[in-house]
Amino acid sequence: MLDWxxxxxxxxxxxxxxxxxxxxxxxxxxxxPTAPRFHGRHQLNRWPDGLEKCIxxxxxxxACPADAIYVEGGDNTEDSRFSPGERYGRVYQINYLRCILxxxxxxxxxxxxxxxxxxxxxADDERESLIWTKEQLLAPLLEGMEAPPHxxxxxxxxxxxxxxxxxxxRSAPGGTGADGKxxx
Amino acid sequence: MGIEEKLPSGILLTTxxxxxxxxxxxxxxxxxxxxxxxxxxxxxxxxxxxxIARYGMEKFGATPRQADLMxxxxxxxQKMAPVLRQIYDQMPEPKWVIAMGVCASSxxxxxxxxxxxxxxxxxxxxxxxxxxxxxxxxxxxxxxKLHDKVQNTKLGxxxxxxxxxxxxRKLRRQLPYPVYAAxxxxxxxxx
Numbered sequence: 001m002l003d004w005x006x007x008x009x010x011x012x013x014x015x016x017x018x019x020x021x022x023x024x025x026x027x028x029x030x031x032x033p034t035a036p037r038f039h040g041r042h043q044l045n046r047w048p049d050g051l052e053k054c055i056x057x058x059x060x061x062x063a064c065p066a067d068a069i070y071v072e073g074g075d076n077t078e079d080s081r082f083s084p085g086e087r088y089g090r091v092y093q094i095n096y097l098r099c100i101l102x103x104x105x106x107x108x109x110x111x112x113x114x115x116x117x118x119x120x121x122x123a124d125d126e127r128e129s130l131i132w133t134k135e136q137l138l139a140p141l142l143e144g145m146e147a148p149p150h151x152x153x154x155x156x157x158x159x160x161x162x163x164x165x166x167x168x169x170r171s172a173p174g175g176t177g178a179d180g181k182x183x184x
Numbered sequence: 185m186g187i188e189e190k191l192p193s194g195i196l197l198t199t200x201x202x203x204x205x206x207x208x209x210x211x212x213x214x215x216x217x218x219x220x221x222x223x224x225x226x227x228x229x230x231x232x233x234x235x236i237a238r239y240g241m242e243k244f245g246a247t248p249r250q251a252d253l254m255x256x257x258x259x260x261x262q263k264m265a266p267v268l269r270q271i272y273d274q275m276p277e278p279k280w281v282i283a284m285g286v287c288a289s290s291x292x293x294x295x296x297x298x299x300x301x302x303x304x305x306x307x308x309x310x311x312x313x314x315x316x317x318x319x320x321x322x323x324x325x326x327x328x329k330l331h332d333k334v335q336n337t338k339l340g341x342x343x344x345x346x347x348x349x350x351x352x353r354k355l356r357r358q359l360p361y362p363v364y365a366a367x368x369x370x371x372x373x374x375x
Binding site for chain 2: 098
C-alpha cells in the first residue's frame with residue numbers, strides 16, 4: 001500500500017547514518033597508539049651511566065632471518081671505553097629494507113642491548129637512508145648519562161657494575177635510575 | 185617582487201608548479217598491485233577505520249589506465265616481473281610507485297632465485313615503505329611523504345635541471361655507513 005514510499009526509505013538510511021559515530025581515525029592529525037609491545041623500529045640501549053649495552057657479539061645478526069643486521073665488534077681499551085667489558089659494537093647497521101621486525105634479534109640479545117620501540121614512520125625515498133646506522137639506533141642520552149667513551153661509573157669491578165650498578169645509579173644524585181625505559 | 189603588494193586583498197599568487205603539484209597530489213588514484221600479505225593491509229587501509237579516501241584516493245581500482253600511483257604490495261616473483269612492468273607501462277604519465285613492504289622494497293627475507301630483489305629492478309620507485317607487513321598507518325605515512333614530494337616537484341626545464349642535480353648528488357653521495365680507516369681489527373665494512 002505504501003510501496004511508493006520505498007524509494008524515500010532509502011534516504012532514511014542515509015539520514016540515520018549521518019548521526020552514527022564515525023570509526024575513522026584521522027591519521028596524521030590523530031594517531032592511535034599502537035599495542036604496547038608493537039614491533040616498531042629498533043633501539044640500542046644504554047646502561048644508566050651512558051655506556052652502551054651492546055657488546056658486539058653479533059648474535060642478533062646470526063638470529064636475523066632476513067640478514068638485515070650487520071655488526072662489527074671492537075675492543076674497549078682503558079682510554080676509550082664504550083661498554084663495560086671487553087668488546088663493544090663498533091659498527092652497527094640495520095637494513096630496514098630487509099628487516100621484517102620479527103624480534104628474533106631482541107630475543108637473541110644477551111645483554112638486552114637491542115629492543116624495539118613503537119615508532120613506525122620510517123618510509124623514505126632512498127634505499128641508502130633506510131640502512132640505519134648506530135648513531136640513529138642508539139637510545140638518546142637521558143639525564144645523568146654521559147656520552148661514551150668514558151670509564152665505568154657504576155662500580156669498580158665488572159661484578160659491581162652489573163650487580164650493584166642499577167641500585168648505585170638510582171641512589172646517586174641526579175641519576176635517572178635503572179627503572180627507566182633504557183634498562184628493562 | 186612588487187606585484188603582490190599592488191594586488192587587492194583576496195587575490196593569492198602562486199606558481200603553476202604549486203598548482204600542478206596540488207592537483208596531482210589531491211587526487212592520486214592508486215592502481216592496486218596486491219601480491220601477498222601486504223595487500224591485506226592495503227585493503228584494510230581502504231576500510232572505514234583507516235579510509236584512504238580521505239587523501240583523495242577514492243577510486244582504488246584494478247585498472248592501470250586510470251591510475252596515477254602503483255602500490256606494489258608484496259613479493260614480486262620473477263614470473264610476475266614482466267606483468268608488473270606491463271601494468272606500469274600502461275599507466276599514463278605522471279605516475280608514481282610505492283614499494284610497500286620489505287619484499288617489494290628489497291626482497292626482504294626472501295633472498296632467493298624466485299623473488300625479484302626489490303621492485304626497483306623493474307620500475308622506478310618513489311617511496312620505499314619498510315615493514316612486514318606495514319600497518320595502514322605506515323602506508324599513509326608513505327603516501328603523505330609522497331604527496332609532499334609531488335607537491336614540490338618542478339615542471340619543464342626546472343624539472344630537468346632538478347633531475348640532473350639529483351643524479352649528480354647521488355653519484356657523489358656520502359655512503360650511509362662510514363668507511364673506517366683500516367685498523368688492526370677491521371677488515372673493511374659492508375657485505
